[in-house]
Amino acid sequence: MKNKKILVVDDSAAVQEMCRKVLTDGGHTVAVASNGVAALTYPELDTIDLIIIDTNLRDVSGIDTTRQIKTDGELCDKAILLLVPEEKASQNESVELMGANAWLMKPFDPAVLLNKVNMVLEEQEVTRIAREHLRKAAERTITRMAEEHIRQAVEEKTQIMVERALQMVVSQVDRKARREVETKINNLSAEKEQELVKVTVQEVARSTIEKLAEKRVQEAMERILHTETERSVRRTAEEQFPTMIRERINDSIETILPKEISRRVQKEAEDMVPDVSERLVSIINVAADKIVPKLAKEIVTSMTTNLVAAELDKNLPRLVQTQVSQEVDRLVSDRMEPHLRAQAKALRRKITLLMVVFIALVVLGGGVLAADYMFGPFLKRPNSTQSSASRENQNIEVAPESGNPTPGKWVDKIEQVFSPAKK
Amino acid sequence: MDLEGRFTSPEALADIMRRAAEESFSGELSVRCGVNSASHFWFYQGKLSSSANPDRSRRLGRLLLNRGLVDRATLEDTLAYQADFARTTPIGRLLVQRGHVQANDLQEVVRIQVEDDLSQALTCIEGFYIFTPVENGEQPGEPPLVQIPVSSAIDDVLSRHSQWGRIREKVKDDNMIPVVVKLGGSNEREALHLSTRDWHILSLVNGYYDVGCISARSGLGRFDTFKALEHLITSGVVVLQQPKLPPAEAYSADGNSATNTADAASKSAGSSSSRWGSLLARLRDDAESPAAEKDPARRLQFESPVGFMTEVCNAITEKLLLNADFVIDPSDEKLAERHWRQILMTFPRADLVSAEMNRLDCSSFDRYTRTLGVSGPMETIYLDTIEALTRYLRTLYLVSAQRLGTRAARSLFVDIMEDIRGRATIANSSNFFFKEVAAEILA
Numbered sequence: 001m002k003n004k005k006i007l008v009v010d011d012s013a014a015v016q017e018m019c020r021k022v023l024t025d026g027g028h029t030v031a032v033a034s035n036g037v038a039a040l041t042y043p044e045l046d047t048i049d050l051i052i053i054d055t056n057l058r059d060v061s062g063i064d065t066t067r068q069i070k071t072d073g074e075l076c077d078k079a080i081l082l083l084v085p086e087e088k089a090s091q092n093e094s095v096e097l098m099g100a101n102a103w104l105m106k107p108f109d110p111a112v113l114l115n116k117v118n119m120v121l122e123e124q125e126v127t128r129i130a131r132e133h134l135r136k137a138a139e140r141t142i143t144r145m146a147e148e149h150i151r152q153a154v155e156e157k158t159q160i161m162v163e164r165a166l167q168m169v170v171s172q173v174d175r176k177a178r179r180e181v182e183t184k185i186n187n188l189s190a191e192k193e194q195e196l197v198k199v200t201v202q203e204v205a206r207s208t209i210e211k212l213a214e215k216r217v218q219e220a221m222e223r224i225l226h227t228e229t230e231r232s233v234r235r236t237a238e239e240q241f242p243t244m245i246r247e248r249i250n251d252s253i254e255t256i257l258p259k260e261i262s263r264r265v266q267k268e269a270e271d272m273v274p275d276v277s278e279r280l281v282s283i284i285n286v287a288a289d290k291i292v293p294k295l296a297k298e299i300v301t302s303m304t305t306n307l308v309a310a311e312l313d314k315n316l317p318r319l320v321q322t323q324v325s326q327e328v329d330r331l332v333s334d335r336m337e338p339h340l341r342a343q344a345k346a347l348r349r350k351i352t353l354l355m356v357v358f359i360a361l362v363v364l365g366g367g368v369l370a371a372d373y374m375f376g377p378f379l380k381r382p383n384s385t386q387s388s389a390s391r392e393n394q395n396i397e398v399a400p401e402s403g404n405p406t407p408g409k410w411v412d413k414i415e416q417v418f419s420p421a422k423k
Numbered sequence: 424m425d426l427e428g429r430f431t432s433p434e435a436l437a438d439i440m441r442r443a444a445e446e447s448f449s450g451e452l453s454v455r456c457g458v459n460s461a462s463h464f465w466f467y468q469g470k471l472s473s474s475a476n477p478d479r480s481r482r483l484g485r486l487l488l489n490r491g492l493v494d495r496a497t498l499e500d501t502l503a504y505q506a507d508f509a510r511t512t513p514i515g516r517l518l519v520q521r522g523h524v525q526a527n528d529l530q531e532v533v534r535i536q537v538e539d540d541l542s543q544a545l546t547c548i549e550g551f552y553i554f555t556p557v558e559n560g561e562q563p564g565e566p567p568l569v570q571i572p573v574s575s576a577i578d579d580v581l582s583r584h585s586q587w588g589r590i591r592e593k594v595k596d597d598n599m600i601p602v603v604v605k606l607g608g609s610n611e612r613e614a615l616h617l618s619t620r621d622w623h624i625l626s627l628v629n630g631y632y633d634v635g636c637i638s639a640r641s642g643l644g645r646f647d648t649f650k651a652l653e654h655l656i657t658s659g660v661v662v663l664q665q666p667k668l669p670p671a672e673a674y675s676a677d678g679n680s681a682t683n684t685a686d687a688a689s690k691s692a693g694s695s696s697s698r699w700g701s702l703l704a705r706l707r708d709d710a711e712s713p714a715a716e717k718d719p720a721r722r723l724q725f726e727s728p729v730g731f732m733t734e735v736c737n738a739i740t741e742k743l744l745l746n747a748d749f750v751i752d753p754s755d756e757k758l759a760e761r762h763w764r765q766i767l768m769t770f771p772r773a774d775l776v777s778a779e780m781n782r783l784d785c786s787s788f789d790r791y792t793r794t795l796g797v798s799g800p801m802e803t804i805y806l807d808t809i810e811a812l813t814r815y816l817r818t819l820y821l822v823s824a825q826r827l828g829t830r831a832a833r834s835l836f837v838d839i840m841e842d843i844r845g846r847a848t849i850a851n852s853s854n855f856f857f858k859e860v861a862a863e864i865l866a
Contacts, residue, residue: 011629013771014804018791021800034629037603037660040612043622058630060605072609086790107791110800 001121002027005047009039009065010054010083015106019052022110023117036065045075050121054083054106063098070099079124081116083108427553433545437577439552444469444573450556456547462540465567471576472567473513473533474540483515485769486532487524490642495803497523516568526568533569535644542580542646583646593653597635599663601628601652606660615658624651628661636768723847726789727797728855729805731847732812733776733785738839739819740781749826759783762818766811772804773811783815797851809855816864833865840864 006028008019016032023030031048033039036057042048051069055062062082069075082103097103101120104113430436436454443452447469455461460477484502487493493501501517509517515533518524603625606612617625620643627637638648655661725731740759743749754761763778775788788808797805816836823832844857 011631012774014773014775014788014791014808017772017803018795018800021803025800031626033626035603035625037606038622038626038628040606041615041617041622041625041660043617043619059603064605068606068608068612072612074609107787107794109794 001118001125003029004049004121005029005031005044006050006052006117007039007042007045007048008032008052009034009036009057009062010052011035011057012054015054015083018110019113022113026114026117028117036060036062036068039065040068040075045078048078049124050079050081050117052081052083052117053100054085055088055103056085063096066098066100079120081120426556427551429549429551430547431549433547433581436547436550436552437545437581440464440573440577443554448554448556450554453553453555454544454547454550455552456544456550462544464537464540464544466573467567467570469573470570471537471541471573472569472571474537476540476543483532483536485639486536486642487518487529489640490528490532492525492528492532493518493523495806499806513567516565519568530569532642534571535642537569537571538576538580539645541576542583545577545580545584586650587646590649590653593656594634594649594663597638598633598666600630600633600666601637601655601661602630602664603628603661604659615660617655617658617660618651620647621651621654624648625655625660628655631767631774632771633666633768634663636771639769640771721846723843725847725849726792727805727851728849728857729776729785729788729792729797729808729812731843731849731852731855731857732809732816732860733783734847735840735843736812736816736819737782738843739816739823739836742835742839743819743823744781746827749823751826757781763815766815766818770807770811770814772807775804776808776812783812792851797854805851809860813860813863817866820864836865837861 006023008016008023008030010016010019010032011034013034016034020030020032031042031044033042036053037060039045039051039053053062053065057065066080066082069078069080076099080100082097082100083106084103085106101123102116104116108116428439430439440452443466448466449468450466452464452466453461454464462477463475465472465474484493484498488495488498498518501514501521501523504521505512505514505517512520515524515529519526519529606615623643624637624641627640632640634649634652637652638645641648641651643651652661656663723731723734725734736759744755744758749755759781760778763776763783767774775791776783776785777787778784788804791801792805795801820832820836823835827835840857840861849855
């Protein structure tokens with residue numbers, strides 16, 4: 001045994017040197033260490049073939065080191081040779097090896113050391129070879145057993161597969177037959193089913209149609225009823241409403257219209273008064289400036305204003321407060337509004353007409369006054385020198401008889417013009 | 424550039440060295456820091472070729488041995504060759520020339536040595552320097568095998584100084600002893616990832632050698648060794664313990680003591696005076712007791728010269744401790760343990776000899792010698808042990824010469840060595856020449 005790597009662990013440098021010399025001369029490579037910890041931590045411990053350990057190391061003994069090596073999973077295969085001091089070997093006949101492969105007493109003969117080392121290495125080699133053989137034998141056995149198992153397994157599997165195949169064929173045949181039977185049954189069933197479906201569909205359709213028809217009829221009836229009802233209502237309303245409306249309008253015209261007219265007039269007057277008054281005043285002013293003497297213009301203006309104001313004061317609150325106006329409003333808002341609108345339109349036309357008449361009358365009055373002014377002295381009769389007081393009490397109709405009309409008479413005429421409208 | 428002068432900071436010394444490099448100086452630079460011995464740096468055309476430090480116990484041969492780059496027999500043979508035929512040729516060059524060491528390995532070892540010496544010199548706050556250039560007409564000889572650029576070496580050393588503070592917080596003292604801590608289990612082992620360098624340092628920890636010894640044995644230099652130790656301590660694999668024995672004063676080969684023995688005695692006199700008294704009483708009792716009476720004619724059998732040297736050491740120690748004029752230091756209660764431990768730090772392969780109860784014990788060595796002899800696998804161990812014992816006796820001689828006077832010490836040593844040698848029968852002593860060893864001890 002040569003070219004093995006040996007680690008010598010001894011705390012004596014002399015023993016280290018001795019071992020190194022002996023083992024190196026024996027053809028081995030030697031590393032030395034002085035303590036057990038160094039043995040355990042040797043960086044190249046994997047490559048070591050044999051560890052020679054002194055049992056009598058200081059601090060950490062060789063026995064402890066051996067125990068640590070032999071209980072380490074990675075190191076337990078390492079061969080160990082213990083160096084036992086002479087006195088300890090003689091004290092204990094049997095040396096406690098603690099798993100070491102061999103031991104040698106110190107001091108040792110170099111040849112004995114070398115022989116012991118070689119013996120341990122050979123044992124280790126034999127052990128290694130035996131382990132290798134065992135491993136190979138185990139592998140062979142395992143392979144053989146595996147093959148046997150595989151063969152058995154294959155047979156079993158084949159049998160199982162055949163059985164399964166048969167079962168599969170049987171089941172397929174069975175399935176096929178069943179499928180055919182089922183197909184036929186299905187076909188028959190399908191026909192029956194179709195008939196049944198047809199009948200069912202017919203029934204369902206019938207019932208649906210009936211329901212639909214019923215629904216349609218109901219809807220048609222409802223629609224007709226609604227239409228008829230509406231028509232009847234409309235007809236009734238058309239029949240009844242005009243009469244009623246007419247009656248109401250008549251009533252309104254009779255009762256409400258005057259008031260309404262008054263109110264509207266009032267309102268229109270309110271709206272119009274400033275304008276109309278202004279226009280009137282302007283017209284009158286123009287006319288007065290041109291025609292009427294200054295005094296007559298002042299009287300007419302003041303009187304007109306007073307009269308309009310008095311009329312407004314008298315009618316306006318009453319018109320506003322009357323229930324009729326509410327009714328009229330409601331009727332107007334409902335169905336009578338078109339009628340009222342028509343009436344109002346007619347009324348507006350009337351008012352416009354009245355205004356035209358009024359303007360015409362004013363123009364006429366102005367013309368009369370002008371004529372009277374220009375031609376009065378020529379037409380005056382001798383007995384016409386009545387006092388102004390008695391002339392004020394005379395009717396306009398008697399104006400031709402009484403000579404020149406006074407402003408008070410024109411006012412009365414204006415009131416007469418307005419009075420039919422009031423009626 | 425002034426050839427000599429005073430410097431007042433490490434940076435000033437670094438500048439002096441840089442200037443020497445710029446001017447392609449060839450020669451020797453001696454640096455004396457305070458009252459300490461001078462460090463020496465040799466320049467070749469502005470590059471560092473080697474260094475020497477009297478405080479450093481490591482020699483090049485020892486470094487090469489520790490790193491396993493050369494075996495002891497080869498080194499001894501080359502040293503003998505150097506002494507006989509090539510006195511002016513450095514040992515490193517000889518080893519390379521004779522094919523024992525690769526030039527790259529030698530350069531690496533010398534580089535570490537020079538950097539360590541440079542690092543120590545650049546911690547000096549104040550001192551003197553002197554340049555000794557190669558004299559006119561003297562040929563610098565062959566270019567040295569190792570030529571280190573000065574600037575890069577200084578930069579490396581200065582950059583390490585910043586890390587030294589952190590490392591020194593963990594590794595405070597060279598005399599501290601690293602001890603491994605048992606791992607919790609495979610998980611802890613798997614979680615621990617050590618670099619090759621860290622593991623190399625860990626593999627040297629045996630609970631006996633101190634930090635300084637491990638640093639010397641590692642062959643990595645002080646900085647890398649301390650850095651690896653700091654990492655191991657941080658990882659929780661190693662803890663540092665105080666030494667059980669006070670460190671012995673170091674004696675160099677030329678007889679200079681690094682520390683004053685009298686000062687050491689006065690420092691520790693109060694604390695262990697009672698134990699000291701008991702030791703002296705025990706030694707006197709042993710000397711006066713009938714059992715202790717020795718047969719002057721008794722023959723002594725030794726398995727190897729190591730046994731003989733050990734017997735000499737023990738006889739001298741015993742004699743010295745019975746001398747009231749010698750016993751002035753309470754730490755002499757463990758004189759043998761202290762000094763032998765100090766020796767082992769330099770000669771770790773001599774650890775088959777142990778010290779206990781002020782006696783050296785070589786029974787383990789003898790057991791191996793009976794089985795293996797002193798050749799073959801034991802040869803290096805044997806030679807190291809003989810050298811270690813020689814160094815131990817030399818140390819004892821220097822201590823006794825300091826305390827008893829040179830003449831008395833020599834007389835005592837010669838009497839004992841001759842007495843034992845006269846009665847001794849030494850096996851495996853074909854390469855052991857007692858007179859050479861005695862001359863080395865009493866030089």
